[in-house]
Amino acid sequence: MQEYEKNALGLLVLGALIALGKLLASDEKITPRLFFGRMILGSATSMAAGAALVWVPGLPPMAVTGLGAALGVAGHQAVEIWLRRRGSGLLKGSDAKDDVK
Template sequence: MQEHEKVALQLIFMGIAIAMAKILVSEEKTTWRVIIGRSILNGFTTLGAGAVLIWISDLSMLGVLGLGAFLGTLGSQFVEAQLRKVVKAKAGELE
Protein backbone atom coordinates (compact mmCIF):
# COMPACT_ATOMS: atom_id res chain seq x y z
CA MET A 1 0.00 0.00 0.00
CA GLN A 2 1.38 3.41 -0.95
CA GLU A 3 1.87 6.25 1.53
CA HIS A 4 -1.03 8.38 0.24
CA GLU A 5 -3.38 5.40 0.54
CA LYS A 6 -2.29 4.88 4.15
CA VAL A 7 -2.92 8.55 4.93
CA ALA A 8 -6.37 8.40 3.32
CA LEU A 9 -7.33 5.33 5.36
CA GLN A 10 -6.03 6.90 8.57
CA LEU A 11 -8.10 10.02 7.92
CA ILE A 12 -11.25 8.01 7.16
CA PHE A 13 -10.88 5.91 10.32
CA MET A 14 -10.18 9.00 12.40
CA GLY A 15 -13.38 10.56 11.04
CA ILE A 16 -15.35 7.45 11.94
CA ALA A 17 -13.88 7.51 15.45
CA ILE A 18 -14.89 11.17 15.82
CA ALA A 19 -18.43 10.32 14.68
CA MET A 20 -18.67 7.50 17.21
CA ALA A 21 -17.44 9.77 20.00
CA LYS A 22 -19.98 12.46 19.10
CA ILE A 23 -22.76 9.87 19.10
CA LEU A 24 -21.68 8.56 22.53
CA VAL A 25 -21.82 12.01 24.14
CA SER A 26 -25.03 13.01 22.40
CA GLU A 27 -28.37 12.78 24.16
CA GLU A 28 -30.07 12.29 20.82
CA LYS A 29 -31.76 8.96 20.12
CA THR A 30 -29.30 6.80 18.22
CA THR A 31 -30.27 4.37 15.53
CA TRP A 32 -28.13 2.33 13.19
CA ARG A 33 -29.11 4.73 10.43
CA VAL A 34 -27.72 7.70 12.41
CA ILE A 35 -24.55 5.83 13.36
CA ILE A 36 -23.79 4.71 9.82
CA GLY A 37 -24.75 8.04 8.26
CA ARG A 38 -22.58 10.07 10.61
CA SER A 39 -19.69 7.66 10.24
CA ILE A 40 -19.75 7.99 6.47
CA LEU A 41 -20.17 11.77 6.62
CA ASN A 42 -17.36 12.22 9.14
CA GLY A 43 -15.05 9.81 7.38
CA PHE A 44 -15.26 11.65 4.09
CA THR A 45 -15.30 15.13 5.63
CA THR A 46 -12.10 14.25 7.46
CA LEU A 47 -10.62 12.88 4.26
CA GLY A 48 -10.94 16.41 2.87
CA ALA A 49 -7.94 17.31 5.02
CA GLY A 50 -5.82 15.37 2.57
CA ALA A 51 -6.65 17.99 -0.05
CA VAL A 52 -4.59 20.48 1.96
CA LEU A 53 -1.53 18.58 0.81
CA ILE A 54 -2.15 20.04 -2.65
CA TRP A 55 -1.42 23.53 -1.27
CA ILE A 56 1.02 22.65 1.52
CA SER A 57 2.90 19.64 0.20
CA ASP A 58 5.46 19.58 3.02
CA LEU A 59 2.88 19.49 5.84
CA SER A 60 3.75 16.86 8.44
CA MET A 61 1.58 13.80 9.04
CA LEU A 62 0.63 15.17 12.46
CA GLY A 63 -0.52 18.39 10.79
CA VAL A 64 -2.66 16.48 8.30
CA LEU A 65 -4.26 14.38 11.06
CA GLY A 66 -4.87 17.47 13.20
CA LEU A 67 -6.52 19.25 10.30
CA GLY A 68 -8.51 16.08 9.62
CA ALA A 69 -9.79 16.06 13.19
CA PHE A 70 -10.76 19.72 12.87
CA LEU A 71 -12.59 19.20 9.58
CA GLY A 72 -14.15 15.96 10.79
CA THR A 73 -15.64 17.69 13.80
CA LEU A 74 -16.66 21.11 12.53
CA GLY A 75 -17.02 20.27 8.87
CA SER A 76 -19.47 17.43 9.41
CA GLN A 77 -21.61 19.59 11.73
CA PHE A 78 -21.93 22.17 8.94
CA VAL A 79 -22.63 19.57 6.24
CA GLU A 80 -25.20 17.82 8.46
CA ALA A 81 -26.98 21.12 9.19
CA GLN A 82 -27.13 21.93 5.47
CA LEU A 83 -28.44 18.46 4.61
CA ARG A 84 -31.18 18.81 7.25
CA LYS A 85 -32.24 22.13 5.69
CA VAL A 86 -32.42 20.58 2.22
CA VAL A 87 -34.41 17.59 3.44
CA LYS A 88 -36.87 19.81 5.34
CA ALA A 89 -37.28 22.04 2.28
CA LYS A 90 -37.93 19.05 0.03
CA ALA A 91 -40.36 17.58 2.56
CA GLY A 92 -42.20 20.92 2.65
CA GLU A 93 -42.48 20.91 -1.14
CA LEU A 94 -44.05 17.45 -1.10
CA GLU A 95 -46.80 18.45 1.31
Protein backbone atom coordinates in the same frame (compact mmCIF):
# COMPACT_ATOMS: atom_id res chain seq x y z
CA MET B 1 0.76 -0.02 1.56
CA GLN B 2 2.21 3.30 0.45
CA GLU B 3 2.39 6.40 2.64
CA TYR B 4 -0.53 8.25 1.02
CA GLU B 5 -2.72 5.17 1.39
CA LYS B 6 -1.86 4.96 5.10
CA ASN B 7 -2.72 8.66 5.51
CA ALA B 8 -6.04 8.25 3.71
CA LEU B 9 -6.98 5.21 5.77
CA GLY B 10 -5.97 7.02 8.96
CA LEU B 11 -8.15 10.01 8.06
CA LEU B 12 -11.11 7.73 7.32
CA VAL B 13 -10.77 5.96 10.67
CA LEU B 14 -10.22 9.26 12.51
CA GLY B 15 -13.38 10.77 11.05
CA ALA B 16 -15.40 7.65 11.84
CA LEU B 17 -14.18 7.64 15.45
CA ILE B 18 -14.98 11.34 15.88
CA ALA B 19 -18.48 10.76 14.54
CA LEU B 20 -18.93 7.75 16.82
CA GLY B 21 -17.79 9.75 19.84
CA LYS B 22 -20.17 12.59 19.05
CA LEU B 23 -23.02 10.15 18.57
CA LEU B 24 -22.37 8.37 21.87
CA ALA B 25 -22.08 11.67 23.73
CA SER B 26 -25.42 12.97 22.45
CA ASP B 27 -28.87 12.36 23.92
CA GLU B 28 -30.31 11.20 20.59
CA LYS B 29 -31.69 7.71 20.18
CA ILE B 30 -29.12 5.70 18.22
CA THR B 31 -30.64 4.08 15.15
CA PRO B 32 -28.76 2.16 12.45
CA ARG B 33 -29.54 4.93 9.96
CA LEU B 34 -28.13 7.62 12.26
CA PHE B 35 -25.11 5.49 13.14
CA PHE B 36 -24.07 4.73 9.56
CA GLY B 37 -24.97 8.19 8.30
CA ARG B 38 -22.78 9.89 10.87
CA MET B 39 -19.91 7.46 10.25
CA ILE B 40 -19.99 8.19 6.53
CA LEU B 41 -20.29 11.94 7.09
CA GLY B 42 -17.47 12.02 9.65
CA SER B 43 -15.17 10.00 7.41
CA ALA B 44 -15.91 12.15 4.37
CA THR B 45 -15.30 15.45 6.14
CA SER B 46 -12.02 14.19 7.58
CA MET B 47 -10.91 13.03 4.15
CA ALA B 48 -11.30 16.62 2.96
CA ALA B 49 -8.10 17.36 4.89
CA GLY B 50 -6.25 15.52 2.13
CA ALA B 51 -7.07 18.47 -0.13
CA ALA B 52 -4.61 20.52 1.93
CA LEU B 53 -1.84 18.58 0.21
CA VAL B 54 -2.80 20.28 -3.05
CA TRP B 55 -1.96 23.69 -1.60
CA VAL B 56 1.00 22.60 0.54
CA PRO B 57 2.55 19.48 -1.04
CA GLY B 58 5.18 18.93 1.67
CA LEU B 59 2.74 19.06 4.59
CA PRO B 60 3.76 16.60 7.32
CA PRO B 61 1.37 13.71 8.07
CA MET B 62 0.77 15.03 11.61
CA ALA B 63 -0.51 18.33 10.19
CA VAL B 64 -2.82 16.50 7.79
CA THR B 65 -4.12 14.42 10.71
CA GLY B 66 -4.74 17.59 12.73
CA LEU B 67 -6.65 19.15 9.85
CA GLY B 68 -8.61 15.91 9.52
CA ALA B 69 -9.58 16.04 13.18
CA ALA B 70 -10.62 19.68 12.92
CA LEU B 71 -12.67 19.05 9.80
CA GLY B 72 -14.09 15.88 11.33
CA VAL B 73 -15.54 17.88 14.21
CA ALA B 74 -16.39 21.27 12.70
CA GLY B 75 -17.10 20.06 9.19
CA HIS B 76 -19.39 17.31 10.39
CA GLN B 77 -21.43 19.79 12.39
CA ALA B 78 -21.63 22.30 9.53
CA VAL B 79 -22.68 19.72 6.95
CA GLU B 80 -25.29 18.26 9.28
CA ILE B 81 -26.80 21.69 9.98
CA TRP B 82 -26.85 22.50 6.26
CA LEU B 83 -28.52 19.18 5.46
CA ARG B 84 -31.18 19.73 8.11
CA ARG B 85 -31.99 23.20 6.76
CA ARG B 86 -31.59 22.75 3.01
CA GLY B 87 -31.27 19.07 2.34
CA SER B 88 -34.92 18.24 2.87
CA GLY B 89 -35.86 20.82 0.25
CA LEU B 90 -33.44 19.27 -2.21
CA LEU B 91 -34.94 15.84 -1.62
CA LYS B 92 -38.47 17.17 -2.16
CA GLY B 93 -37.46 18.60 -5.53
CA SER B 94 -37.53 22.32 -4.84
CA ASP B 95 -35.88 24.65 -7.32
CA ALA B 96 -32.10 24.95 -7.14
CA LYS B 97 -32.37 28.76 -7.30
CA ASP B 98 -34.17 28.71 -3.93
CA ASP B 99 -31.12 27.04 -2.39
CA VAL B 100 -28.75 29.97 -3.05
CA LYS B 101 -29.24 33.16 -1.05
